[in-house]
Amino acid sequence: MAQAVRVGQRLAQDVPVPEAVQAPNIDILAVDEALAQLANKYPDKAELVKLRYFAGLTLSEAATVLGISRSPARQQEHIAAQGGEYCT
Numbered sequence: 001m002a003q004a005v006r007v008g009q010r011l012a013q014d015v016p017v018p019e020a021v022q023a024p025n026i027d028i029l030a031v032d033e034a035l036a037q038l039a040n041k042y043p044d045k046a047e048l049v050k051l052r053y054f055a056g057l058t059l060s061e062a063a064t065v066l067g068i069s070r071s072p073a074r075q076q077e078h079i080a081a082q083g084g085e086y087c088t
Contacts, residue, residue: 051066059073060073
């Protein structure tokens with residue numbers, strides 16, 4: 001797969017992109033639907049997922065944005081990973 005890459009003010013075209021850095025085959029619609037379902041039931045947890053995985057924030061950064069400490073953010077992230085249901 002070739003991709004144009006901007007280098008300074010120059011544009012290098014047809015630079016091969018290694019397979020390791022190419023996006024995996026992900027069903028974007030399924031991800032969007034799952035996130036929408038989570039947001040309907042747990043909007044705070046869905047916001048944390050968006051900040052962590054789409055905005056690229058660390059757990060500490062996302063907690064700061066949400067106005068919570070790191071520990072509750074970690075717990076919310078764990079709950080979100082379980083589909084919104086708390087598992088002990």
